Amino acid sequence: MLQEISPNEFHNEFEDRVPKDTDYVVAFNDEKLLMNKDLPVTVSDCKKVGTPVLQYLIRIDDTAFYLLENSDDYLDTNYQWESIRFIRGYEPQWMGYALITCIQLARWYDHRRYCGKCGTPMVKSKIERAMVCPHCKTIEYPKICPAVIVGVTDGDRILVSRYAGREYKKYALLAGFMEIGEDFEMTIRREVMEEVGLKVKNITYYKSQPWAFSDTVLAGFFCQLDGLDQIQLDEDELQEAEFLHREDLPENKDDISLTAQMMEAFRTKTYPMYEKWEE
Numbered sequence: 037m038l039q040e041i042s043p044n045e046f047h048n049e050f051e052d053r054v055p056k057d058t059d060y061v062v063a064f065n066d067e068k069l070l071m072n073k074d075l076p077v078t079v080s081d082c083k084k085v086g087t088p089v090l091q092y093l094i095r096i097d098d099t100a101f102y103l104l105e106n107s108d109d110y111l112d113t114n115y116q117w118e119s120i121r122f123i124r125g126y127e128p129q130w131m132g133y134a135l136i137t138c139i140q141l142a143r144w145y146d147h148r149r150y151c152g153k154c155g156t157p158m159v160k161s162k163i164e165r166a167m168v169c170p171h172c173k174t175i176e177y178p179k180i181c182p183a184v185i186v187g188v189t190d191g192d193r194i195l196v197s198r199y200a201g202r203e204y205k206k207y208a209l210l211a212g213f214m215e216i217g218e219d220f221e222m223t224i225r226r227e228v229m230e231e232v233g234l235k236v237k238n239i240t241y242y243k244s245q246p247w248a249f250s251d252t253v254l255a256g257f258f259c260q261l262d263g264l265d266q267i268q269l270d271e272d273e274l275q276e277a278e279f280l281h282r283e284d285l286p287e288n289k290d291d292i293s294l295t296a297q298m299m300e301a302f303r304t305k306t307y308p309m310y311e312k313w314e315e
């Protein structure tokens with residue numbers, strides 16, 4: 037999965053670092069990232085254009101990434117502003133993972149300029165990764181939205197879907213955001229009922245994944261169909277949903293996403309519940 041970058045190590049702890057010329061800069065503006073050919077711009081690149089205002093974000097091993105706070109000053113350069121869609125398949129993978137994680141932080145900083153309670157401009161905390169209101173002391177931490185991915189199984193079949201109105205047309209599993217007051221099991225039961233009108237049982241945790249593209253952390257679960265397999269499709273959300281036999285699932289070597297990995301685990305009978313549920 038995207039976050040699995042061993043032997044490289046991800047460090048998200050709050051640090052007070054001085055930027056080096058070779059460190060990378062996440063210049064993010066209007067869902068685009070400033071690139072110097074195939075790589076994100078560096079501190080040195082930014083100094084050639086102007087005076088970068090930098091905020092430390094994360095590092096991978098000793099390679100640090102900074103946010104360019106005055107990206108508006110860099111709209112007209114010889115570097116290229118590129119749509120962030122390229123990040124999904126970017127090599128090396130650790131760089132793609134670092135970039136999208138930085139973009140999640142960049143969006144969060146951008147959306148927390150003012151206190152939501154009293155409207156005062158927020159300032160960065162000096163002791164942790166947080167925005168603080170100097171007037172009413174409200175503290176805001178990075179936005180991370182929990183969501184579930186659900187593999188609904190029925191013997192050697194699994195429920196797959198395609199989303200309505202999205203570019204992404206491959207098969208996916210059911211997924212949805214948690215709502216207030218829910219535990220994961222409640223979210224799963226509600227989402228499956230809302231999207232396809234089915235009941236499920238034996239909800240079992242599989243794996244999780246940060247998915248910074250949507251400020252999300254995904255928790256993946258398998259469960260079993262409970263009762264009839266009469267699908268009632270929520271056509272606002274899904275274009276189609278059906279139970280596919282294991283043999284009809286396309287092979288998927290792209291294991292960047294948890295949903296792809298879960299479908300592949302089902303196809304290859306390597307999901308942990310296989311023996312108990314199918315033998």
Ligand SMILES: [Zn+2]
Binds near residue numbers: 152154155171172174
């Ligand atoms: Zn305030």
